[in-house]
Amino acid sequence: MNNAKLGEALRLLGLDQAAARVYLTLLETAPAPLITIAEAAGMDAAELATAYDALVDAGLASAAHADEDVVAPVPPTAGLEILARHRAAEVEESRIAVGGAFESFRRQRLAAYNDDLVEVVTGDAIGPRMRRAWASAREQIRQFESPPYFPLPGATDDALATLARGVTQRVVYSRASLEEPGHLKDVIEPCVRAGEQARVLPSVPVKLVIIDEAYALVSLSIKEADVHNTMLVVQPCGLLSGLMALFELSWQSALPFQGRTTRPGGLPPADRRLLWLLAGGAGDDVIARELGISRRTLFRRLQILMAQLGAANRFQMALQAQRNGWL
Structure with a gap:
């Protein structure tokens, strides 16, 4: 030097x-x-x-x-x-x-100018703004996750890097997220293994990312469009407080993806994955595709799990699996 x-x-x-x-x-x-x-x-x-x-x-x-x-x-x-x-x-x-x-x-x-509290981001500007958001997180990221997805190469790597920095990441996934081909295996499961706290609901009210308590990214593309091409950046205001409260209420009612197991030796990963998908409301065809098995094999596994849990139907099986810490 x-x-x-x-x-x-x-x-x-x-x-x-x-x-x-x-x-x-x-x-x-x-x-x-x-x-x-x-x-x-x-x-x-x-x-x-x-x-x-x-x-x-x-x-x-x-x-x-x-x-x-x-x-x-x-x-x-x-x-x-x-x-x-x-x-x-x-x-x-x-x-x-x-x-x-x-x-x-x-x-x-700026109190009298609400337009300054909500910024509209469109097109190619969305990707860099999302990447900066993940990099700026200091303590916690809260997220509602559902298709359609913005094409952002390396997005999963960004999430994993954020988790590696010690930032808490809580995500509520919609059933559509689980049904997206390859999304469970390539995106959700790697983040859960890295420490992400994940839960699932049949649907989420909006595509949302809350960075600490500093600001939120809100997609306008969930039911209104087939592509993710418009996003709002919401600064601290009543709307941001409302979005944080909405997330916490949804988090309380969502089904956990992963927890401790009381079964000796733990639940086989394939069976845990099956229960995740089932609890998320995925159909038989989606579950069989994600597990890489036939419908006949799927039904056989379901019968074995129901017998182990003493359940008479799938609803009871999901309920018992949650009580036993299998989900």
């Missing part, structure tokens, strides 16, 4: 230009007396003292031995960790300050 890049790296960590210059000089001449460092850095004694003290405070320099006048750089691991934490704290404070300033502006200046 050249001196310019190293100096910029030190600046980004919070050291001023003078401290960075002294550190570079230390790397080139130390161990050496302070007077030698000052001459090499082109500083007077007072300037050097201030810059050198900043390096000591940052854990990047110290006396080389008993003679405190002879100084040298020290292993930077601990010092860099402290600098990085301080810098992260400063960035967080700045983020809060800017966000708070805009919130104050919005409350004082």
Whole structure:
């Protein structure tokens, strides 16, 4: 790394230009007396003292031995960790300050202009906006998920990356999501295995993604159109509060996709998948297709599961499966 890049790296960590210059000089001449460092850095004694003290405070320099006048750089691991934490704290404070300033502006200046609280996004702009939304999530994503889907390559990878960052993701899927060819295997199950909390309803009232409590993405394409080409971005307001309340009510009534099993050894994945699809209201043809089996084999598996659960029909089987923690 050249001196310019190293100096910029030190600046980004919070050291001023003078401290960075002294550190570079230390790397080139130390161990050496302070007077030698000052001459090499082109500083007077007072300037050097201030810059050198900043390096000591940052854990990047110290006396080389008993003679405190002879100084040298020290292993930077601990010092860099402290600098990085301080810098992260400063960035967080700045983020809060800017966000708070805009919130104050919005409350004082935009309260009378509801159009500013809802933005319409269409066409090719939808994909990048959705990707930025996932990347911006800090604590929680809440979602109603149903076709039609916007063609966004890598969307599942974005969701998995968000889960890997520790962001909670709660999703209510519609029955149509389970019936979409390949969607259960390629999208839903990988996210559930990665920690997504998933539930299912026969239908969802709207296609919706809520990012923390900051804003929501609302699709206008669920029953009204066959393609996903228009989306609303809803900023904090009464509408956003209503959407969050709608999600929580739906979440409470939705059927969990996955839970603990009380059966020794656990439920075979194929049977658990069958129960998921059945509980979601998928038809026999859809279930057989997703499991890659014939209808005859499907009926045989259903009979075995009903016998294990002591159920006389499919409704009782789904109810007993939920009570036993199989769903």
